[in-house]
Amino acid sequence: MKKLLNMFWTFFKIGAFTFGGGYAMIPLIEIEVVNKKKWLSKEDFLDVIVISQTFPGALAVNSSVFIGYRTCGLLGAIIGLLGVVLPSFFIILLVAVFFMKFRDYYYVDLVFKGISAAVPMLILIAVVSLSKSLKKNYANLIIILISMGSILFFNVHPVIVILLSGLYGVIFLGKKVK
Incomplete structure (x- = not known):
């Protein structure tokens, strides 16, 4: 049970603090799953990313399902999926309720400009990291x-x-x- 909660929290953090889609999440997923938690080897992680890219759907969602299943079976797949999807769900809900009121504010616009500038670098980090194991x-x-x-x-x-x-x-x- 502790491992499942740990998995949920890991994917929840990744889902909550990554902007720019699945490719921007790859470095964070790798740090958590391969380096910190040691749930997968670097080679297994690369296999999961390749398989996740070939299946329909979002890379982050697919990889969380595959990693969860590989680590804790079917329940792990469900927990990984919920962990990575729920932050987006809650953020979109908040955006729908509050964002339209604040979108034209100067500082809100600056925050989004800063985030959008960082996303290509996260994708570049993912490319460099994955190419190391090639x-x-x-x-x-x-x-x-x-x-x-x-x-x-x-x-x-x-x-x-x-x-x-x-x-x-x-x-x-x-x-x-x-």
């Missing part, structure tokens, strides 16, 4: 360059890039099962 070889470098080029220059949808990268991994990088 094997440094030519195959991965080629996949990264082709993926970036396809999305940036040829407007290929990211879902197609993810699916094709996964297919490439299965066909060319997979280990034979004995």
Whole structure:
């Protein structure tokens, strides 16, 4: 029971203090789940992030469900989900009730400008952190360059890039099962 409450509180804090969506949450989730709590190894965390990205829905929600399930089974998945979703629910409720009255205030506008400036840095930290556990070889470098080029220059949808990268991994990088 203590572990479930700890999990709820961990994901509640992450959900409450992270702006900018799931990618901005990755560094915080990693610090809590891998470094502090040691619920997952760095490699397992990377697997959870990859799987979370391929499933429909928000990255933070998917990763909290997968981490909760991996740590404490079905109840852990539910607790992780509630922990990460409830702060947003309460914040949106408060915003709906009070924000419209204060939106045009100078200092409220400044707060949101400051938050929006920090979000790209949180995403960059997530990219750097995840890239550290990626094997440094030519195959991965080629996949990264082709993926970036396809999305940036040829407007290929990211879902197609993810699916094709996964297919490439299965066909060319997979280990034979004995």
